[in-house]
Amino acid sequence: xxxxxxxxxxxxxxxxxxxxxxxxxxxxxxxxxxxxxxxxxxxxxxxxxxxxxxxxxxxxxxxxxxxxxxxxxxxxxxxxxxxxxxxxxxxxxxxxxxxxxxxxxxxxxxxxxxxxxxxxxxxxxxxxxxxxxxxxxxxxxxxxxxxxxxxxxxxxxxxxxxxxxxxxxxxxxxxxxxxxxxxxxxxxxxxxxxxxxxxxxxxxxxxxxxxxxxxxxxxxxxxxxxxxxxxxxxxxxxxxxxxxxxxxxxxxxxxxxxxxxxxxxxxxxxxxxxxxxxxxxxxxxxxxxxxxxxxxxxxxxxxxxxxxxxxxxxxxxxxxxxxxxxx
Numbered sequence: 001x002x003x004x005x006x007x008x009x010x011x012x013x014x015x016x017x018x019x020x021x022x023x024x025x026x027x028x029x030x031x032x033x034x035x036x037x038x039x040x041x042x043x044x045x046x047x048x049x050x051x052x053x054x055x056x057x058x059x060x061x062x063x064x065x066x067x068x069x070x071x072x073x074x075x076x077x078x079x080x081x082x083x084x085x086x087x088x089x090x091x092x093x094x095x096x097x098x099x100x101x102x103x104x105x106x107x108x109x110x111x112x113x114x115x116x117x118x119x120x121x122x123x124x125x126x127x128x129x130x131x132x133x134x135x136x137x138x139x140x141x142x143x144x145x146x147x148x149x150x151x152x153x154x155x156x157x158x159x160x161x162x163x164x165x166x167x168x169x170x171x172x173x174x175x176x177x178x179x180x181x182x183x184x185x186x187x188x189x190x191x192x193x194x195x196x197x198x199x200x201x202x203x204x205x206x207x208x209x210x211x212x213x214x215x216x217x218x219x220x221x222x223x224x225x226x227x228x229x230x231x232x233x234x235x236x237x238x239x240x241x242x243x244x245x246x247x248x249x250x251x252x253x254x255x256x257x258x259x260x261x262x263x264x265x266x267x268x269x270x271x272x273x274x275x276x277x278x279x280x281x282x283x284x285x286x287x288x289x290x291x292x293x294x295x296x297x298x299x300x301x302x303x304x305x306x307x308x309x310x311x312x313x314x315x316x317x318x319x320x321x322x323x324x325x326x327x
Contacts, residue, residue: 002042004041004075005042006063006178008036008063009072011062011063013067014032031234033055035072035236036059036231040210041210044210047221048212051281054234055231061180062074064098068083095178097171099182099184101183104156104160109155112153113150113151114134116170118137121136121137136173138151143169144169144199145165145199146162146165160189168200177210179210180211182214183214183216184213185197230254235292238250239320240315240318252299259274288305289306290307290308291323299327301323303323304324309321
């Protein structure tokens with residue numbers, strides 16, 4: 001049986017927030033990620049979905065150790081990365097890369113795109129000659145759909161979609177094994193979104209990549225993902241393979257998210273069940289007791305306020321945290 005390339009166990013990221021005023025000096029933890037566990041197999045794409053503020057991006061950055069976890073384990077190829085020094089993490093960073101949400105803001109406006117794409121090479125393989133670096137940069141530019149003769153242009157000369165292709169080229173240059181895609185298409189037009197998603201899928205197949213794809217767009221996630229994890233207020237609500245999750249969601253929160261996805265057929269769209277969530281996302285500084293979703297859940301009962309639900313198996317590779325999912 002193939003071993004996971006990444007294993008995350010009970011990962012927590014809590015930020016201390018001053019709540020007692022400047023003179024009192026009291027701090028309350030903001031629980032951005034609160035006990036998330038999952039395995040990621042080589043070559044698969046794990047989609048991570050949920051409302052804004054549910055901890056998706058924080059989870060991705062914590063996996064890469066860009067944010068130090070408060071507790072838990074991040075095991076990369078059998079080695080726990082948590083609490084490692086920067087010198088110990090440096091060789092691992094070549095194997096794990098990230099594509100950011102805002103294409104233009106993630107690029108240095110004072111650098112040419114050739115220098116931007118080459119930066120990982122200069123950091124991790126400083127012995128390469130300038131000729132070899134330039135050749136590898138041009139080759140990667142061609143692979144992501146950029147003309148090599150654009151190498152000396154600056155980011156402001158490119159469209160949003162082209163800037164995201166630059167970000168993809170930069171992430172791919174070291175031939176990593178894992179790429180965290182942090183809402184990489186949310187700032188792009190719909191047609192450009194499809195181009196970038198298809199580019200990622202092609203590169204994944206060509207290079208054997210493993211992806212964590214973070215998004216709030218369930219249509220995009222369904223297209224690219226192998227499995228999907230649903231987060232709410234820093235906790236995992238449900239995780240399943242793509243087809244099982246969309247065909248038969250079990251958690252009330254997942255059902256509400258999927259009901260909000262538009263269907264291109266006007267008849268089906270008109271007749272489908274609409275599940276509207278009541279209220280707003282609670283504060284992660286003061287989350288509800290028990291099940292964090294209970295304040296907006298139509299199935300909530302006394303046990304939901306008293307006990308935090310554990311992840312239960314609902315089928316092959318399908319788990320969720322809900323006291324009443326059988327109902």
